[in-house]
Amino acid sequence: MDHQENKVKKLGVAGRSLIDSVFSWSMKDVLKKNLYKKQVMKIPETFSTVTSYMKSFIPSLVEETHADLLSSMMTLSQAPTCEILAVKTSKGHKPPKDLFYDIIMKGRGEAAGSYEPQAGDLIALTDIRPKCADDLNKPRDSYLIAYVLRGRDNNLSILSSKPINKEGGKKLLAVYLINMMTNVHVWRALNSEGANTNLTKNVLQVQPNSSHVGNSCSICFSKENFSAALSNRWPSMGSDLNDSQEAAVLNCISLSKCTHQNTIKLIWGPPGTGKTKTVAMSLFSLLKLKCRTLTCAPTNIAVLEVAARLLGLVNQSLGCGKYGLGDIILFGNGERMKIDNYDDLVEVFLDYRIEILAECFNPRTGWKHWLESMIDLLEDPQEKYLLYLKEIRERRCDEDGKDSNNLLTTMKREVMTAIINDRNSTKDDEDDFLTLEEFVKEKLSSIGKGLKICMVNLYTHLPTSCISLEVVKAMIRASDLLSSLKALLQDNSMEKIKDTDIRREVVSLLTKLSDGWRQSCKDKGVIVHGGACGQLLEKYKVKGQLNLIWSVDVLEENSDYVQVMKIWDVLPVSDTPEFAERLRIIFRSYTADKMKLCLLRCVEADKVVPMRSPVDSSSSSCEADPVEILSTPLSSLSLTDEPQTSSSGKSNMSTRSRKKDTGLRSIAAAATTTEELEGVVHP
Numbered sequence: 001m002d003h004q005e006n007k008v009k010k011l012g013v014a015g016r017s018l019i020d021s022v023f024s025w026s027m028k029d030v031l032k033k034n035l036y037k038k039q040v041m042k043i044p045e046t047f048s049t050v051t052s053y054m055k056s057f058i059p060s061l062v063e064e065t066h067a068d069l070l071s072s073m074m075t076l077s078q079a080p081t082c083e084i085l086a087v088k089t090s091k092g093h094k095p096p097k098d099l100f101y102d103i104i105m106k107g108r109g110e111a112a113g114s115y116e117p118q119a120g121d122l123i124a125l126t127d128i129r130p131k132c133a134d135d136l137n138k139p140r141d142s143y144l145i146a147y148v149l150r151g152r153d154n155n156l157s158i159l160s161s162k163p164i165n166k167e168g169g170k171k172l173l174a175v176y177l178i179n180m181m182t183n184v185h186v187w188r189a190l191n192s193e194g195a196n197t198n199l200t201k202n203v204l205q206v207q208p209n210s211s212h213v214g215n216s217c218s219i220c221f222s223k224e225n226f227s228a229a230l231s232n233r234w235p236s237m238g239s240d241l242n243d244s245q246e247a248a249v250l251n252c253i254s255l256s257k258c259t260h261q262n263t264i265k266l267i268w269g270p271p272g273t274g275k276t277k278t279v280a281m282s283l284f285s286l287l288k289l290k291c292r293t294l295t296c297a298p299t300n301i302a303v304l305e306v307a308a309r310l311l312g313l314v315n316q317s318l319g320c321g322k323y324g325l326g327d328i329i330l331f332g333n334g335e336r337m338k339i340d341n342y343d344d345l346v347e348v349f350l351d352y353r354i355e356i357l358a359e360c361f362n363p364r365t366g367w368k369h370w371l372e373s374m375i376d377l378l379e380d381p382q383e384k385y386l387l388y389l390k391e392i393r394e395r396r397c398d399e400d401g402k403d404s405n406n407l408l409t410t411m412k413r414e415v416m417t418a419i420i421n422d423r424n425s426t427k428d429d430e431d432d433f434l435t436l437e438e439f440v441k442e443k444l445s446s447i448g449k450g451l452k453i454c455m456v457n458l459y460t461h462l463p464t465s466c467i468s469l470e471v472v473k474a475m476i477r478a479s480d481l482l483s484s485l486k487a488l489l490q491d492n493s494m495e496k497i498k499d500t501d502i503r504r505e506v507v508s509l510l511t512k513l514s515d516g517w518r519q520s521c522k523d524k525g526v527i528v529h530g531g532a533c534g535q536l537l538e539k540y541k542v543k544g545q546l547n548l549i550w551s552v553d554v555l556e557e558n559s560d561y562v563q564v565m566k567i568w569d570v571l572p573v574s575d576t577p578e579f580a581e582r583l584r585i586i587f588r589s590y591t592a593d594k595m596k597l598c599l600l601r602c603v604e605a606d607k608v609v610p611m612r613s614p615v616d617s618s619s620s621s622c623e624a625d626p627v628e629i630l631s632t633p634l635s636s637l638s639l640t641d642e643p644q645t646s647s648s649g650k651s652n653m654s655t656r657s658r659k660k661d662t663g664l665r666s667i668a669a670a671a672t673t674t675e676e677l678e679g680v681v682h683p
Contacts, residue, residue, distance in 0.1 A: 012092075013159060015184030017191075019147050020097075021062060022069070022122065022180070023161035027137040030070060036063040050197045053204060054190045061190065065183050069122070072177045073133045080115030081129055082106060084172040087164050090157060099160040101146075105174070107154050115174070117156055118336060120181030121148040123174045125164060130175060145177065182298050199264040245278045252282040256291050280309030287314070287327060300337045303330070307345055321558070322347070322460040323472045329353065353461050360454050360461075367458060370451040374482075377447060381440045388439055441486075448482045455479055456558065480562050480610045483555060485514070497570060505542050506570055513540075513550070513565060516607025527580045532587035536598055537568075537580055547576045552598045556615060561597055563610040 013019065029035055040059045047053040072079065083106040090102040105117070117123060124136050125144045137143045146158040164172075241249065248267050255265055269275055279295075283306070286293050297303045307330045318324050331350035334340075339349050346352050360366045377384055434442065455475040459467055497503050519540060527537045527549075536551040553566035571579060590598070602611050 013147075013149065015180075015187040018062070018065065018184060018187040019159065019180070022065060022147075023145065025066070025069075027133060027143040030066070030073060030143075031133060033070065035066055039063070047204065050200055050204065053200075054192075058187075058190055061183060061186055065178075065180065068178045068183075076133060076135075076175070077131045079130075080176045081173050082115040082117070084125070084174055087172070095163065099163060100149075101158050101160055101164055103156050103158060103174075105154040105156060115176055117148045117151055117174060117176070118179065119148055119150050120179045120184065122146075122177045122180050123148060123158075124177055125160070126173055126175060127171050129173060136175075146174075147180065185298055202264050203266050241278070241281060242274070245274050245281070248278050249282045249285060253285050253289065256286055256289070256293075276305055276309055279306055280313060283310050284313040284317075288317075300332060303332060304337060304342060304345065307348070308342070311344060311348060320459070320469065320472050320476060321456060321560075323467075323469065324464060326353075326459075326461050326463045326466070347460070356457050357461050360457050365450075367451075367454040370447055370454055373447045374451055377440070377443050381436070381443075384443065385436050385439050389433070392433065444482075444486060448486060452479050452482065452558075476612070477609070479557075480564075480612060481514070483557060483562055483564050502543050502546065506546075506548060509540055509542065509548055510567070516604075516609055518608055527576060531584065532590055532595055533580060533584045535595070536587060536590075537583065539576060541573075542570065545572065546570055547573055549576065549579065554594055554597045559615050560612045561615060562612045563597070563600075 025035075036059065040063045041056075043056050043060070047056070084103050085106050086104040088102055090100045092098055093100045123146050124130070125146060126136055128135060130136050142162070144160070144162050144164070146160040146164075149157045149159060151157070248265070252265050252267075267275055267278055283293055283295060287310075295303070295306060297306060307328075311325075311328065314324065314328065315322075325348060328348045329350050330339075330345055330348045334349065334351055339346060339352075363369065455478070459472040459475055497506065527534065527539050538550050539547045540550075542548055548570050549568040551566050551568065553564055554561045555564050556562075568583065569579060597611075597613065600611055602609050
């Protein structure tokens with residue numbers, strides 16, 4: 001058998017001797033339940049050589065393959081099928097053994113059924129859809145099977161057990177029986193002549209006089225060294241393991257840090273003893289220790305199961321959004337893995353990740369595009385509004401055949417007049433022109449959405465070695481400030497204020513509030529006494545005539561609750577008490593959890609910064625300290641902190657000429673300067 005296996009390797013068919021054994025079975029052999037009863041012996045407990053150890057499993061593997069094929073015959077009427085349109089001999093076709101064929105299948109769009117043969121499939125070839133095993137073994141058409149070598153679209157390369165005779169007009173079907181890919185892989189491992197067997201010997205042979213007893217290095221597995229390596233991580237990580245599982249995980253960790261030997265750890269046990277759980281925890285522990293690990297398995301199902309277990313552990317440990325998922329990559333044939341059926345695993349699948357990051361770094365649609373667009377809008381919204389008007393008017397001039405010369409000069413004069421007069425329109429009679437305020441709100445919403453998506457995708461899919469935690473915190477802070485800015489623009493009452501001086505003071509006050517400034521307690525006045533309204537509402541004097549009424553609100557965004565400023569109104573001092581009483585109705589609807597989230601404050605360098613918390617933890621009713629409900633404050637660093645990467649690729653945006661604060665720029669405040677935003681990330 002060894003000589004035969006080496007010979008067939010030259011023909012390019014992996015596991016050929018196993019496939020030939022399957023081809024040699026007649027239908028009578030396939031249906032004989034005890035065909036290998038006397039050939040499968042008990043595997044001994046000790047072996048004289050590695051080769052004898054390997055060979056002892058071969059009869060069992062052949063018997064298992066036979067049992068799988070017999071089982072498929074019992075459900076033949078339900079087996080997937082597809083129609084074969086054409087058959088031709090391929091390169092290497094040499095009867096009577098090397099019967100290689102190329103076949104063309106009927107596609108799905110041609111009503112061929114749902115079956116698409118994959119590499120490793122064992123198929124039966126027949127002219128009718130079989131209902132039982134006898135239909136595959138008629139006197140005129142004897143039992144004919146084939147092994148799928150490779151497939152692409154509707155084209156397959158196969159190795160057939162017998163010559164295929166497809167006469168003109170004769171219908172030919174391929175019927176799925178079993179997939180032999182895993183058995184072929186095992187067969188190749190058991191027959192791997194000349195392979196490096198050092199690791200196998202390490203598992204099979206215990207050396208009593210060695211210091212590496214039980215496949216563990218006694219030096220590296222000392223309690224002192226282990227404690228120093230894991231510090232505070234292990235108590236919470238290993239709380240869900242039993243003693244044997246914990247010992248296996250700790251042993252794997254010690255081996256990963258050992259510098260005295262190269263070895264292998266065998267984790268074994270009957271079904272249901274937690275082998276997959278133990279492997280997943282080992283991988284999670286190694287990930288926490290920054291140990292790069294490659295995980296392989298004989299089947300796609302096994303790979304997906306381990307990946308799902310690992311991802312579950314990782315998701316429970318994430319602190320800043322999904323930062324850290326970029327350190328995990330799942331790869332393989334997505335079609336065979338049916339990866340689209342696993343929503344939780346798609347995020348770490350290599351093909352999906354490449355697609356997402358390519359979009360983020362696309363110069364026209366990615367991170368830099370949205371960042372520059374946001375900076376341009378915030379620095380000079382009027383200029384962007386002029387370009388918007390120019391595009392519309394030029395399009396209309398082209399449609400109407402009018403002269404568009406001097407068009408921009410005329411529009412500038414109209415827009416500037418409107419701005420000076422504190423109006424958000426352009427004196428235009430057309431109903432479909434957006435006002436300046438409407439234009440800015442629309443652009444801020446669309447650009448902000450694209451920018452936030454890119455930021456989340458960058459810190460979700462980039463490895464932690466490429467993007468630091470400080471940069472991620474800066475991104476989250478920028479995202480939250482954009483949310484606050486959007487809320488300000490949606491809720492402010494500036495259009496009701498006609499006095500230019502008052503408008504300027506309100507804008508100045510909003511700028512200071514957005515930047516984290518708050519008035520001292522002695523300057524605060526009581527709006528109403530008691531209740532949620534009295535706790536949440538804030539009033540700030542404007543020119544001694546008006547009160548700016550605002551509060552901290554909470555919005556749900558990306559599975560988090562985020563604190564934002566909610567501007568209720570700017571109104572005369574005399575109207576404030578009545579207005580506050582009307583707000584009582586709204587605040588009564590706030591739950592205790594929402595009140596806690598709104599009242600929490602984080603002060604950094606004498607400035608108040610917004611906070612966020614996961615939706616699930618905040619929504620639960622608990623009596624714990626409310627400070628623990630929220631995650632770490634958004635910004636322990638300012639947006640000007642540079643990421644831990646080389647500055648050689650720094651954007652030229654930092655050299656851009658600075659423009660005077662105007663309109664939206666003043667309201668935007670803390671998150672809108674060129675240096676602040678461009679310091680968030682350097683792709």
